[in-house]
Amino acid sequence: MVCIIYIYMECVQELLNKNIEHNKTINQLYVQITTLQTEIKKNNKQIWDKCDHKWKRDELAMWDDKCKYICSNCLLYKNKSYYT
Numbered sequence: 463m464v465c466i467i468y469i470y471m472e473c474v475q476e477l478l479n480k481n482i483e484h485n486k487t488i489n490q491l492y493v494q495i496t497t498l499q500t501e502i503k504k505n506n507k508q509i510w511d512k513c514d515h516k517w518k519r520d521e522l523a524m525w526d527d528k529c530k531y532i533c534s535n536c537l538l539y540k541n542k543s544y545y546t
């Protein structure tokens with residue numbers, strides 16, 4: 463009986479350790495996602511200023527979307543406030 467309990471606890475501990483590692487990985491990925499989102503935002507600011515925009519109607523825009531035009535070169539919306 464003691465042996466069965468010991469094996470059970472060992473199994474639980476193994477699963478707990480796996481979850482600790484998974485949570486560490488998830489946290490690292492969150493940091494990576496945040497870093498990449500920040501870089502994309504920074505790049506979009508530069509793209510907005512440097513692109514020779516050619517505005518076209520966004521075919522996917524809905525009637526209540528605030529901006530209905532995108533640039534056919536850089537795919538940014540025709541609203542600088544989105545990128546400041």
Ligand SMILES: [Zn+2]
Nearest residue numbers: 513515533536
């Ligand atoms: Zn553009």
